[in-house]
């Protein structure tokens with residue numbers, strides 16, 4: 001990575017992230033998450049606020065004892081009791097950091113702390129000096145820095161560095177700033193604070209206006225070298241800067257961002273899903289990097305492009321973030337290219353099906369179901385192979401209704417050699433009513449011997465496959481029908497039987513004609 005500056009990744013999922021949860025995490029859950037975050041290879045992980053409760057103290061203590069790799073950090077107000085609890089909780093860590101903070105904006109000073117900036121500065125200096133007794137690695141944050149006049153900020157930052165803080169964190173606590181404004185704060189600090197080179201400048205952005213990631217990246221461009229963030233961006237209110245987003249921005253755009261992080265990006269997907277699951281915080285499908293749709297392509301033109309060259313529509317590969325492969329969603333916006341690709345992945349060759357016919361059936365099904373799955377496609381191929389397009393009987397329309405406590409009724413339209421016939425009937429259920437209507441149309445004596453209904457797929461929108469065994473003039477026929485509506489599947493299965501009967505009549509007639517011509521030839 002020569003010629004590139006490292007950006008430190010400070011993860012605060014277990015501290016700021018945890019603040020956002022409806023219920024605190026258990027000790028065991030925190031340990032599990034801490035291991036996952038360490039696997040991401042973050043530089044620092046802030047894992048709690050030890051003074052806040054005996055449980056939090058214990059979690060920080062256990063993580064500091066067990067989790068190796070990153071620097072383990074705890075948060076403390078600029079209060080002796082907080083610093084002491086933090087120092088004790090972190091005692092077993094291989095490398096430990098105490099993070100202390102005080103608010104610096106006029107609003108917070110006046111209403112929350114009821115102190116002047118000078119008093120807050122004195123309190124911060126004392127806290128940093130106390131923290132230095134526990135570790136050389138002390139971080140100081142100016143809470144609500146985003147709304148602090150720059151000269152006030154410069155004054156307290158200079159005093160904090162002098163007191164021994166080695167990282168100066170600039171939080172946009174309420175997510176108020178916009179990128180060039182926030183970058184300006186970093187530039188001003190670098191230009192105006194005489195001892196600024198003795199500390200690493202860090203940023204901690206909140207997402208109230210959806211700008212946490214943009215502000216963090218702008219700050220790095222202005223000279224910050226540590227980003228505080230959380231997995232999935234969880235945190236107070238609208239959350240914090242998202243770890244996976246900043247890590248992948250820096251990885252994906254080295255052309256304009258000459259920086260690197262040590263994040264192991266292939267761990268991103270796994271840790272993101274673990275955080276979501278343990279914290280009961282679902283990931284929105286369109287969430288950058290880790291959302292269900294982040295690497296899914298739904299429209300035909302995109303799918304065709306991705307099949308030809310992945311980077312036509314992917315600026316990073318799913319493998320880079322630990323997703324095995326991209327997903328090509330099959331919807332009514334998909335085209336032939338992706339259907340052919342999927343079928344070939346399932347082992348079908350182009351001789352096994354007629355692409356145009358399958359595509360027509362696919363689009364109809366996709367309109368009904370929204371999304372078509374592999375097993376649906378497979379069923380379409382199966383049914384295409386079962387049906388002959390020149391069949392004499394075709395289902396033209398079907399309408400059925402049921403009312404609890406009343407007989408069901410159905411109206412069925414069947415075309416026979418191109419001419420449509422319609423009948424209505426009643427029955428104990430919509431399937432029986434439809435079958436009665438068909439009987440009236442065709443007049444053929446068909447006796448149902450067996451009826452089997454099977455769901456193809458697992459969701460509410462699963463296709464229903466109906467298989468029937470029917471008897472006609474001593475012969476048995478197997479008919480099958482597939483549709484999202486099971487009455488329709490049943491009627492299609494019946495129509496299939498009628499076509500098989502018709503075909504066997506034709507075969508019989510052909511045999512008889514052959515026999516006749518053979519016997520005439522013999523004479």
Ligand SMILES: CC(=O)SCCNC(=O)CCNC(=O)[C@H](O)C(C)(C)COP(=O)(O)OP(=O)(O)OC[C@H]1O[C@@H](n2cnc3c(N)ncnc32)[C@H](O)[C@@H]1OP(=O)(O)O
Nearest residue numbers: 019049051052053077078079101102103112113143173236
């Ligand atoms: C921006 C952030 O995310 S900051 C971190 C926020 N996280 C948390 O608050 C979670 C952990 N917090 C807690 O468990 C509790 O709030 C505790 C243990 C810290 C304090 O509990 P309590 O003593 O009951 O105080 P309470 O929470 O009601 O109020 C906070 C007090 O801390 C003071 N305070 C706030 N920030 C600081 C600070 N950085 N340094 C010193 N004092 C501070 C407030 O002025 C207030 O003091 P007051 O009661 O004298 O007015």
Ligand SMILES: CC(C)C(=O)C(=O)O
Nearest residue numbers: 101141143144171173
């Ligand atoms: C404690 C500080 C860093 C914080 O979380 C904030 O200001 O948002």
Ligand SMILES: [Mg+2]
Nearest residue numbers: 016173204236
């Ligand atoms: Mg915060």
